[in-house]
Amino acid sequence: MSRAVEVSVVLPAYNEQATLAETVTITLDTLAEFLPEGAYEVIVAEDGCEDRTPEIADELAAEHEAVRHIHSDDRLGRGGALEYAFREAEGETLVYFDTDLATDMAHLEELVESVRTEGYDVATGSRWMPGNEADRPAKRGIPSLGYNKLVRLFLRSDLQDHQCGFKAFDRDALVTLLADVEDEHWFWDTELLVRAQRAGFRVREFPVNWTPRGDSKVDIVRDVFGMGSQILRTWWQLSVSPRITRKVSLGAGTLLVVVALALMTLYLDPSSVLDAIAGADPAIVVLSALVYLLSWPLRGVRYRNILSRLDHASDGWFLTGAIFISQTGNLVFPARAGDAVRAYVVKARRGIPYPTGFASLAIERVFDLLAITVLAGSVLIGLVATGGTDDLAAAIAADIGTVTIGGSAVDPAAAARTALQVAAGVGAAAILAVAVIVVNARREGNLVRRGVGALSSDSYADYVAGVIEQFVGDIQTVVGDRNSFLGVGGGSLLIWTLDVATALVVFAAFGVDVTLSLVAVAFFAVSVGNLAKVLPLSPGGIGLYEGAFTLIVVGLTAAPELTATTALAISIVDHAVKNVVTIVGGVVSMAWLNVSLTTAVERTSDVEAEADPQD
Template identity: 65%
Template sequence: MTEPGVEVSVVLPAYNEADTIEETVRTTLETLDAFLPAGSYEVIVAEDGCEDETPEIAARLAAEDDRVRHFHSDERLGRGGALNAAFRAAEGETLAYFDTDLATDMRHLEQLIESVRSGDADLATGSRWIPGEHADRPAKRGIPSRGFNLAVRGLLGSELRDHQCGFKAFSREAFETLVDEVEDEHWFWDTEMLVRAQRRGFTVEEFPVEWTPKGDSKVDLVRDVFGMGSQILRCFWEFNVSPYANRRTGTVVGVLLSVVAFALMFVYIDVGAFVDAVGDADPALVAAGAVVYLTSWPLRGLRYRDILAELGYRESTWFLTGAVFISQTGNLVIPARAGDAIRAYVVKARRGIPYTTGFASLTVERVYDLLTITVLAGGVLVALTAFAPDTVAELAATAAGEGLAGQESQAVQQAVVVASAVGVIAVAAVVAIVWSARSDTNYVRRVVEWASDDSYTELVASVFEQFVGDIQRVAADGRAFARIGATSIVIWTIDVATALLVFLAFGLDVALVSLLAVGFFAVSVGNLAKVIPGPPGGIGIYEAAFAAIVSTLLPVSFGLALGVAIVDHIVKNVVTVAGGAASMTWLNVSLTEAVEGDEADLSADAAPVEE
């Protein structure tokens, strides 16, 4: 039992510290005894699911000295979780902790505790980046730390210089006010505490400390990238976006983004070339192309429905068509096809489908798209090789940029290289997915554990396991794999048919067989080429590849082929933008609700498929 007069509680978070914990406890007691009255403090060893002899050592120390308490956990709580539990059980009104490796010089402990105990500050923290003391930080630790602190200051509005130093103290009032607001229970815990304290108006004292690195710390992929980085973004969203967003603003912003998407098309193309191209085209056939292209969207919704059904969720085709429209509109606005993530938000917000399943279903869809257009392009190329080898030679010359102007040549060469690489990757991805679906070995966990030994590993491994498992479930069902593949072929055939109608709109007199072959090849290669992130709207590399192939295989000039490509792409983008705007209005999308996963406002609950 602790004495009733305890004023200060010092927590030592410990995980597998058998070699050092006894010396750390004794050093802590000696330091506290030098400036605090006897019986006014306690030292709590918060050992967090240790796998060595730390629990036995801590229990012995607590039995030998009534100033020492032992907080035990059979399972890993995470650094923040262990601190939360220990501080809640602590007796003191002043709560402090520091890393058990004693990297921070213990002569600073009195200043840390007295800053809070005296009432001058609500929180106190040591800093390795304030001039005044020495912090021997090697580059592999210093550079990531400075980057992290810069991100916290810039994105979260903190005024502190060092958020990660494991040398902090809190008043009981500040801790109890903040602890339920802090969501992270791992390495970001103390950073979030400091940031929220400043936003709440608590006084935070930051002072320089002498700090010497101990042990072999390293930049950890899982902890630093997936853990710390995602937590900074979570807090940024909560502090700066969520308070100002609701369903109404989400819908308005979505519609405005659709307008921006259309406007961006005219930033990345030659407006004069576009006007000339449209002036030469038959508007009725261009409109017919738009109508034909529109028919592919319900098929996209149907395909996505089949993918989700394999993952255990039944949803309506029309709802999913709207979700696809919204995400594709986002891709026209947001570089690097990051708009795909919006669809995961929509199906989570409106149907409660987990984010891992949402992203896995998107991955499956993308693999099918890439595989389909690779097969279409490859099929035409094989046919040309067999029946028209001279034409293949001409294509090779065009791919090398022969006969084209400097800028056109560069764009065409880039398109060919990218399309070839993406095609190979698509085929390899399918082989890997199908092979892994038939393997019992858990490669996901092996890779994650190889990349990290941090407490985040279990969390991240489980998320990736679910993600990969969802992909494998679709690949393991041969009939579903074939059915979804057949739908993909129809979708991309309609895409090609749209381009062919635009061809005809320009009055080109070309044999139908040649037009079909060239259309499939040009559209497929163009779409493979634009997979690599480019400017919003995707204008540029698609047109370059399309025009180069058409002008090589058909009696059409490069300039005229470029005009056809521009009109074809704009027709498709206009349909996408219009459908996206209508779908955002219909579904009343709020990205805030989607990110927070507010299930109270779901329009319908997810319905797992019964086996």
């Protein structure tokens, strides 16, 4: 019998054996009150159930011509099951509500007709609008109220209730919206409503009478936390990401640097900074450049080991030159354009495919992060073990002075020592975490997704698990071969050690005694400075590195000779030495390898397009 279905009602069902039959019967009876026979269908979207729900759904479909059962072997999540069922539905008006029938079914006609005949693209019931009756227990009502306020604040929604399981959609509107909706679980409703408003669709919200039935399947801790993270993800995608372009990043970065320099002149005399720089021992400054230069062949060897694990052999000196050129590109051009330059150079001169070039860069960055973590943890543990925390705690206390809390004096030095000991514990945990990641990367089975899934089951958790798996996967590429792993891991540690050693030599050039506590401070200053440079806000991170370096040095030392002026002068010289070595090496390498930096940067868009696996 052919039917002209106008309305498709989807009932998301997960372990609903106790209520499903009654729900379907009530739904069919209610639809029959205002729609002609054959104009509607009821779809049971059964989502990987563990009880008798699938059998009951089959029985209902066999008994009623208007009932269909759509089964999923795997758990798709609430949003995933709805989306799958909607794509299989026949009607032009698509409806869903929760199978517990918490919303009074007397509102069903109003919900359906809002879309079917009144021209709205989306209609949703609301438990928070005036004019409704809703029995909201505190354990549900308070989190719901707070959640909806956050959605209105961050996502600029005009609706009062985003999670009421009582909604209807125009098919064309829903298909358009689903192309951008990423969540597959409890946040699915919210994301649909927010994106519908942003896209200019007509959305109607009306009050409904609502009575809770049984226990909510929302995990107050796990799912609410997951939905909170989804609010941030959607806010970033809709409000922040579209505004971040290369032009905006460069402009903002330049403005930031200018403002920072302008403010700095209020507290520091530029001439005194220049005088401090002029007073540095030039011979020791040259020595710092030589120390930094030693790290570059190590970079080439490390990159060679990474490429060898990707089945592409090359020589270390060529790769050192390629890295020189790419880092020079990062200094000269904004938004880290040098990364694509390296992929271009190794492709043009050694035939290494672009995807391999970018994959090798990702692996290199992962090991840089691991090296920073291990060195930071080791420095903290070493400070505590050797008593070096005393000097550092005294330096911090000297800047803080006496602290009084609740009428009692607090010893800032003791508090600082305790904080450093706790930090050392965190450092030890970080080193252990690195060890676990490396060991896990050597296993065939990855435990990451299982561990993240224990905390949250929404799509954002799935995204986080994917990022971590990619991180572990990059390590896994290298750890399969012991020699390669030792080469890449050990090389990363040596490279970062030499980076810090360069800064320590610069400290010596300014007449500062190099003590154990200064070694720790220098490591943090250099590490934080380099992390600041990751943000593509200025070419080469100029200004960002100096600012971060100076703040760390001034904040963690109290040596009389290490004033803010001297610390800034040291940061400028340290960064300048490293940039000069990079540029000189880049110019020499470009001449040696016959590479035009301008041409390489112009090819950046082609490089990135060819590296895209979808192309």
